[in-house]
Amino acid sequence: MSGEMLSREQLLELFQRFSLVISQPDVKKRIADAVLDNQEAVAVTTAIQEEILVDMGIEPRFGLACLGKVNMAYENDQDLMIQFYGFVAKEELACEEAELGPDKFAEKLQLQQKLQEAQLEMLKQIRNYHLDDQSLILEKLHQQMEMNNFDSEMSLLSLEEIQDIVRRRVTPVYRPRQPTS
Structure with missing residues (x-):
């Protein structure tokens, strides 16, 4: 080579x-x-x-x-x-x-560190769910990031948002029956 x-x-x-x-x-x-x-x-x-x-x-x-x-x-x-x-x-x-510059750069690194810590906490929360739910949660997270041009700030879901995603999956959407003719 x-x-x-x-x-x-x-x-x-x-x-x-x-x-x-x-x-x-x-x-x-x-x-x-x-x-x-x-x-x-x-x-x-x-x-x-x-x-x-x-x-x-x-x-x-x-x-x-x-x-x-x-x-x-x-x-x-x-x-x-x-x-x-x-x-x-x-x-x-x-x-x-x-x-x-050194000050703004240090500030940015600190913000990145906090974001990574929050992401790690979120992943720990996600691991408490069933694999199907984990996949759904990660899919929703991916969609959220995609809609926001992969802005790193959008790489987080709150515990409430995670629970809501799982709750929606478990609760079937009410659809009125179509009358049979």
Whole structure:
């Protein structure tokens, strides 16, 4: 696979090196300064990836093109895919931190943490129900999220909403009988 794609080892090295570099204060400042200068944060993270690729002896355009094909080339390598999504998430977080600034970014992370805790509590509640009910509850949650463009705030159901969904499933809808002619 080395001719048209980076090897697994090369990708893992890139992910690991990027993770180390992106967390350094001077690199965070470099990205933030670029944002203040009306540049895209992602342009800086891409430049950082190019620098790492050059340092690894890999032609940067080829390396970046390979990143776009990781999903297809390594779809069956679960560990590599987890590392890849971690790499993508770190890049997104670095860009977001630069764009929001440290205070707003910390606030956003705190809100995300609270949302995840609430989601976990909701899932614990859902686990108390029968599997059929769990499926129905998750289907309703999916519909709710879909109708709201997958806004993370809409990824929660209250205990009352969960109970209502289950109650409606159990209670048949009253339909008057059609007269037989």
